Amino acid sequence: MAHSTASIGTVDYATTIVTGAHAPHTLQADEGPELGGKDSGPAPYDLLTSALGACTVITLRMYAERKQWPVTSVEAKIHYIREGDAEHIERTLFIAGADAEQKKRMAEIAERTPVTLTLKKSMPITTTLG
Secondary structure, eight states: OOOEEEEEOSSTTOEEEEEOSSSOEEEEEOOOGGGTOOOOSOOHHHHHHHHHHHHHHHHHHHHHHHHTOOOOEEEEEEEEEEETTEEEEEEEEEEESOOHHHHHHHHHHHTTSHHHHHHHHOOOOOOOOO
């Protein structure tokens, strides 16, 4: 379904990512200066929160269109928080053009978007050498 290739050379820690099921898209990732990088792209957890945010707003836009609701915009602010060993994500939705009941239903739908469900259940990762 989804795939990507990440590669890194000798410049700390600039990473090139190529991804895309239908056409290749190239992204740059890096770490911030506090971790020895040059901040030339989003850090890995920024990419994770971006994926959740994109999935959330895309799913909610599709839902609103299917219901023919007058939603003019959907914004999802995503915050990954780590406190010691505890981690969690806070998501805040801003939905324009919908009434209170529609917003409530869209918040319920947000809890069942594909990336949300993946993050909530976790999954095994298998690593092999190529």
